[in-house]
Amino acid sequence: MKETFTQLRSYERSVQLLMVNQFTINLGFYMLMPYLAAHLSGTLGLAGWLVGLVLGVRNFSQQGMFLVGGTLADRLGYKPLIVAGCVLRTVGFATLGLVDSLAALLAASAATGLAGALFNPAVRAYLAADAGERRVDAFALFNVFYQAGILLGPLVGMVLTGVDFRITCLVSAGIFALLSVVQIRALPARMAKDRKEQAGEGRESVLAQWRGILANRPFLLFSGAMIGSYVLSFQVYLALPLEVRRLGGEGQFGTAAVAVLFAVSGLSTILCQTRVTAWCKARYEPGQSLTRGLAVMGVAFVPLLLATAVPVPESGAGLWVLAAVPPTLAALLLAIGTMIAYPFEMDTIVRLSGDRLVATHYGLYNTICGIGITLGNLLTGAALDAAREAGMPALPWISLCVLGGACAAALYGLHRTGRLATPGPQPVVV
Numbered sequence: 001m002k003e004t005f006t007q008l009r010s011y012e013r014s015v016q017l018l019m020v021n022q023f024t025i026n027l028g029f030y031m032l033m034p035y036l037a038a039h040l041s042g043t044l045g046l047a048g049w050l051v052g053l054v055l056g057v058r059n060f061s062q063q064g065m066f067l068v069g070g071t072l073a074d075r076l077g078y079k080p081l082i083v084a085g086c087v088l089r090t091v092g093f094a095t096l097g098l099v100d101s102l103a104a105l106l107a108a109s110a111a112t113g114l115a116g117a118l119f120n121p122a123v124r125a126y127l128a129a130d131a132g133e134r135r136v137d138a139f140a141l142f143n144v145f146y147q148a149g150i151l152l153g154p155l156v157g158m159v160l161t162g163v164d165f166r167i168t169c170l171v172s173a174g175i176f177a178l179l180s181v182v183q184i185r186a187l188p189a190r191m192a193k194d195r196k197e198q199a200g201e202g203r204e205s206v207l208a209q210w211r212g213i214l215a216n217r218p219f220l221l222f223s224g225a226m227i228g229s230y231v232l233s234f235q236v237y238l239a240l241p242l243e244v245r246r247l248g249g250e251g252q253f254g255t256a257a258v259a260v261l262f263a264v265s266g267l268s269t270i271l272c273q274t275r276v277t278a279w280c281k282a283r284y285e286p287g288q289s290l291t292r293g294l295a296v297m298g299v300a301f302v303p304l305l306l307a308t309a310v311p312v313p314e315s316g317a318g319l320w321v322l323a324a325v326p327p328t329l330a331a332l333l334l335a336i337g338t339m340i341a342y343p344f345e346m347d348t349i350v351r352l353s354g355d356r357l358v359a360t361h362y363g364l365y366n367t368i369c370g371i372g373i374t375l376g377n378l379l380t381g382a383a384l385d386a387a388r389e390a391g392m393p394a395l396p397w398i399s400l401c402v403l404g405g406a407c408a409a410a411l412y413g414l415h416r417t418g419r420l421a422t423p424g425p426q427p428v429v430v
Contacts (some may be wrong), residue, residue: 111134
């Protein structure tokens with residue numbers, strides 16, 4: 001950890017602040033969101049489909065508005081969108097803790113989703129701009145702070161929710177309010193590079209900018225190939241916990257084993273991300289690192305695949321080992337694959353954008369991957385159900401291994417054909 005903070009101090013103040021902000025954003029978000037469904041169904045007594053609606057509205061408003069958030073960041077500057085997102089999330093989280101009507105809950109949920117769509121592309125574009133030639137290392141360090149917030153948030157939320165969920169909401173809202181003030185006072189204003197170059201000249205319309213991005217074939221191919229990485233990494237929250245509970249049950253052992261999955265994923269990233277990135281930078285080109293990262297993520301499900309060949313004990317230590325060890329190994333390999341790929345993924349988006357409309361590119365990329373996660377999770381859930389009904393427990397793990405291999409092959413093809421290289425000047429689309 002000492003190396004992490006030494007590296008953090010080597011960046012300028014704006015980059016340092018963005019790192020700490022992201023940790024705090026994730027802390028505030030994850031101390032509340034894991035417990036929201038239980039509050040809605042338990043304390044407020046909403047039906048299951050209404051709980052799903054409230055949570056779905058948040059996800060839809062975020063994924064659906066990423067492109068708009070990125071576009072606004074490129075046109076208005078990064079700082080206003082970061083501040084606006086934090087202010088909006090302050091209001092949204094406070095409202096979630098204070099209201100009980102469905103209309104107000106839906107509005108608050110939509111606000112929290114829109115907030116993420118506003119500040120996420122802006123933060124990444126700002127970080128890419130101020131990190132300069134050290135973008136890959138900066139995004140590696142960014143992922144450390146990102147994962148630290150995810151790891152610590154649920155623990156803080158568990159303590160606060162044990163007292164009252166409304167306290168959790170208000171504390172989380174207070175964190176975002178404090179973030180808003182800090183960023184207003186301390187975060188320097190920063191505009192997109194191309195916005196500065198166009199100052200005083202006629203500016204492209206939003207539709208023209210979007211058409212230009214949609215004509216960027218290498219970027220779209222890269223976005224499509226990377227969907228698999230998000231589907232695979234999300235299985236830490238979907239398929240792996242379900243497998244643990246299928247074998248280990250819903251009792252204390254199952255709960256503890258699922259907690260270990262999250263701990264392994266988060267701690268390995270916090271402790272190893274910057275070293276893994278330095279190791280990859282010294283040996284591979286960005287496209288090679290991306291390919292290897294996706295390949296490792298595909299291989300992550302091999303322990304689960306092999307475990308399906310082992311007879312399931314009815315009880316005892318053997319059952320516990322079978323329920324806990326393969327999913328934990330899978331979570332660790334997924335974390336390693338993500339560590340290999342993520343910094344180069346974020347850097348590749350900047351390169352494929354030609355350092356132009358970077359936040360808009362991040363916004364569209366997030367939307368594409370978000371849609372892919374939704375579809376991928378539906379298919380994974382269907383595969384899990386089909387596996388149980390057909391007595392073929394290997395089916396979902398084979399499918400996920402194939403997905404990882406296919407995405408790795410696609411990235412390898414893009415790398416070999418030069419489509420992941422920095423493009424030349426693009427004609428303006430009007």
